Amino acid sequence: MKSNLLGAALALVFGFLGAAIWSWTGLADARTKTYLLENPKLLQQMAEAYQEEQTRERLAGVSGEVTKAFPGAILGNPDGSKVLVEFTDYNCPYCRQSMSDVQQLIESDPEVKVVVREWPIFQGSDLASRMALAAAKQGKYAAFHDAMFAAGRATPETIKRAAIDAGLDLDQARADGASQEVELELARNHALAQQLGFSGTPSWVTSTQAFEGAVGFAALKAALDPDES
Template identity: 60%
Template sequence: MTTSTSTFDIAGWRGALLTALLALAFGFLGAALWSLTGLADNRTRAYLLDNPSILQEVAEALAAEDARERLASVSDELFTPFPGAVIGNPEGSKVLVEFTDYNCPYCAASLEDVTRLVAEDPELKVVMREWPIFDGSEDSARMALAAGMQGKYREFHEALFRMGDTSPSGVEAAARAVGLDMDQARIDAASEAVGLELVKNLTFAQALGFSGTPAFVAGDTTIGGAVGYEKLKEALDDVET
């Protein structure tokens, strides 16, 4: 559907956006005082529109505050892993949460970054949240959690990404390759505990506003996408231990 410029007031829309940002940034009372003092005249609007970085900074500050509020809503439970679903030091003082899917190529690309972070920091604990959002991913997510219950989450996680086959036979091949007790793994993968974990992870992801994988949480910072080693390291360095 094409919007006609004759019926859409571009200038009015930009002015409304500016007013909304000012109201949110300074509070409605502050915005009102701003207006009464005469500062919110056309010159001020022109200045801000000519310097869009100011609006960008306001938007980023609001997004950061929203992320903190979303994190507060899920509290410490987010940082408590499903049994065994951890990479790195299970008792580490610094925590990174990762939402992952075995059919996600960007998750596969991020594996190297997470592996490097773990190798460099003996205090890093990576809490893995299986979030099977692609078709055909649930079997692999369930088997990963079953592997965690046998103390072999990381081995399975790396093997499945390396082998790249998330079909039922491929998932079992990866499980056998890392030495899982297959009878027990099948029972655990189909268990209520694993099913509840997948529902919980979906709930966490929705509460945090994530739209895809991979997604990360470091302290009070949420990160969506395969952002690379440097950005993850920077977020972790800002976390107080």
């Protein structure tokens, strides 16, 4: 761990101070390494600053696209000024665990808009994601989203039951789920997740942060409202 942090910290030092400082008889490098290892808090702070800078660079390239929702695939206020993006999978237990946190976030602030990006990476979840996007086209995304997570593991049987519970036109939903529009959306979500460096679900994006995991309500709220934390 220290080795990784040291590498990140030294990268920061190189970026901020420039190579010229390091040419001083070749001793600055060794002395800086020793100093950083003897001051782990500074090492941690520098590594975190480096990671934050990397995140900002990744977000800069995709920020406009990642917050642009598939029509209807939104939870909370569609016109909300505070945008949280969630990459999710219906067979991900941590996504199911995070549902209550997202709902609490929506209920706590009427300005919260959650853009949901369907990213089916678990076995068997592709069909559920397609049905979810088909539900979005019928204006029933939230209803299917909630019913699908409540139904348990995504299987053809539970997906059909969730679709019925959400009141979908099943024939139209099946056709929409197989459409090129939905195919392109799933491919886009996968590409965005890769660009952002995500390795699993749930993953989250705000205007300034990109992070992974079932982090809980407090962490989501802090990421969405950094000035209030």
